[in-house]
Amino acid sequence: MNIIGPDYLVFGVDDLAACAEFLTAFGLSPVGVDDHGGLFEALDGTGLIIRKKDDPELPAPLPTATMLRQQVYGVRDASDIEAIAAELGKDRKVHQLADGTIETIDDHGFALKFQVTKRRKLEMPAEKINAPGAPAQRGPNELGVWDGMPAKPRSLSHQVLFVPDLDVAVKFYCGRLGFVITDELTGAGPFLRPKANDDHHTLFFIRTPEYMKGIEHLAFHMGGPTELMVAGSRFVKAGYESFWGPGRHKFGSNWFWYFNSPLGTHFEYDADMDKHDDEWVARAAPMGPEASQMFLLQHRDKWAPGPGPKQ
């Protein structure tokens, strides 16, 4: 089962216009969006699909405040879809759609869809840095930052779900779909990556009471920490509300900056996440401020020291 990761996250919202404004300002591009909503995509074509919450085409909502209605996973090819349908068809209804995709639910009731991935292959350099002792990554006259530099989300990275039972979640995603646990924050939950993705995590669970079941946050990969800082600073300047960050996580090593949203979940810019293979041995650390980040900063308005008191 070569699951790559989330292609789309689908939301049923109460204010399409506000969500469209937010997603566009976050850096996603509307594709075929009309009065009924549509897709807002990152540079590789992954992204969010938003609809009115009473849109009859949406899967049923969870009985909580969450607006997440479906997680659409990308897989390598049609044989992976067949394998998933065969496995999950053992104990639940799996709907085969005319376009070759399948729809079902996980053991907590989250709606899932699997499709041959629609991700476009990106050919873009990562952020380049220079340091003594190492070959220069940026050559002579190549600038690191400039006004107006691009800082667009490149790819949907991961989603984090509030679930009441971690064992149920792990048994389903690891036992049935071939995800592996890369690390665990005890007291919160495990980080998971699927077989066909070497990112530290595309999925993370946090144990909560049943009435909180839903999505805690979703994240997009940026081209590097500088792009993350630039995008986040622009977002704050435009009036959007920072929730946590910028900083750098310990597990996954990814830079982070989280924002509130009108979709009832946090949106994270992330950058420079660790990669893992099957040789990796999962770590565990107790959930808390110390384990959650290497360092945490806070945005402030631009400022500069001057020559001294005003003359």
Added chain:
Amino acid sequence: MRLCSIAEVAEGQARGFAVPGLRRKVVVVRKSGRVFGYLDSCPHYEGGTPMAWRTDRYLNGEGTHLACHSHGALFDVETGECVLGPCLGQSLTRVPLRVSALGEVELQLESAVEEPA
């Protein structure tokens, strides 16, 4: 202390005002001809977190409830009680307001107590 003129917050709307000495803004919201004040501080997490998704965007899309745009919690405008979401059963911190004869919305500072961190 004066926060704003009542005319600056339309019926069915909310706005946030920074107050010196308060760690969080004060949200002024008008509903059914009445004015209510709350700290911009969702009770879901210890210490409270800011609730808007953009400057002054405190209401849910339908304009029926104050909302925390962290996880979608909805709060009753008149009581501050969470009616859906992660802080179900908890309430926003009420900030006493007074509307003067001249239509000035004033914070009753002496009774506005900062919540414990």
